[in-house]
Amino acid sequence: MIEIHNDIETIARDWASAELRGDVVELAAILSEDFVGVGPLGFLLTKPDWLARHQSGDLTYEALGLDDMTVRDYEGAAILIGRQLQSGAYRGNRVDASFRTTLVFVQQEGRWRLAGSHLSPIGQPPAFARNERTSPTATRAELSDARRHSPDGP
Numbered sequence: 001m002i003e004i005h006n007d008i009e010t011i012a013r014d015w016a017s018a019e020l021r022g023d024v025v026e027l028a029a030i031l032s033e034d035f036v037g038v039g040p041l042g043f044l045l046t047k048p049d050w051l052a053r054h055q056s057g058d059l060t061y062e063a064l065g066l067d068d069m070t071v072r073d074y075e076g077a078a079i080l081i082g083r084q085l086q087s088g089a090y091r092g093n094r095v096d097a098s099f100r101t102t103l104v105f106v107q108q109e110g111r112w113r114l115a116g117s118h119l120s121p122i123g124q125p126p127a128f129a130r131n132e133r134t135s136p137t138a139t140r141a142e143l144s145d146a147r148r149h150s151p152d153g154p
Contacts, residue, residue, distance in 0.1 A: 005071040008078045008105055011112050012066055015103075016084070020064040022054040032106060032113040040099060040119040053090070061088035066101070078105045078112070084119065098122045 011030065018026035028051060035047040045053075053059040069082035080103040087096045104116035124130070 004073045004078060007112060008071045008073070008080055009069055011105065011114070012069065012080050012082070012103055015114055016064050016066050019054075020061045022057075022060065024051050024054050027051060027054065030114050032108060032115040035114060036116050038116070038118040040097070040121050059088065059090050059095075061086060063087040076107045079103070080105065083122070 014026070015030050017023075018030065028047075031047050031050065033047060035050065037045040037050050039045065064084070064086045066082045066084055069080055072079050080101075082101055082103070084099040084101040085097075086099075089095060098121070099119040100122055101120075102116075102118040103114060105112045106115045107113075
């Protein structure tokens with residue numbers, strides 16, 4: 001199980017690195033043929049749509065990274081939830097953001113491929129729900145630590 005988790009995290013980092021460089025060849029190899037990406041505003045991008053943003057030069061990044069990753073694996077599939085931090089531009093408009101991301105990997109032809117991506121902006125919870133447990137920028141480790149030290153307990 002640990003080996004699969006490490007493999008998925010490695011592929012996710014390879015994907016993020018290819019995104020940062022705009023490496024269409026590597027991205028095409030990582031994405032499954034039926035890949036669908038869900039953007040932060042709910043729009044859908046197929047594999048050709050995803051790659052076209054880089055081929056055209058419309059999307060460029062100065063920085064793009066993943067952290068706070070957890071992986072759950074299933075028979076032939078794995079889900080990674082993490083935090084994506086990016087700085088870049090799309091058609092000249094800034095796209096600097098922090099997202100919670102869900103990446104879905106499937107095993108095809110003996111290797112892991114990215115079949116889906118979903119981005120959700122990290123924002124503030126509504127005022128009635130705010131406390132140290134709902135910090136939008138806190139990592140899972142920080143939240144776990146806060147729960148252990150909370151007077152309410154875990």
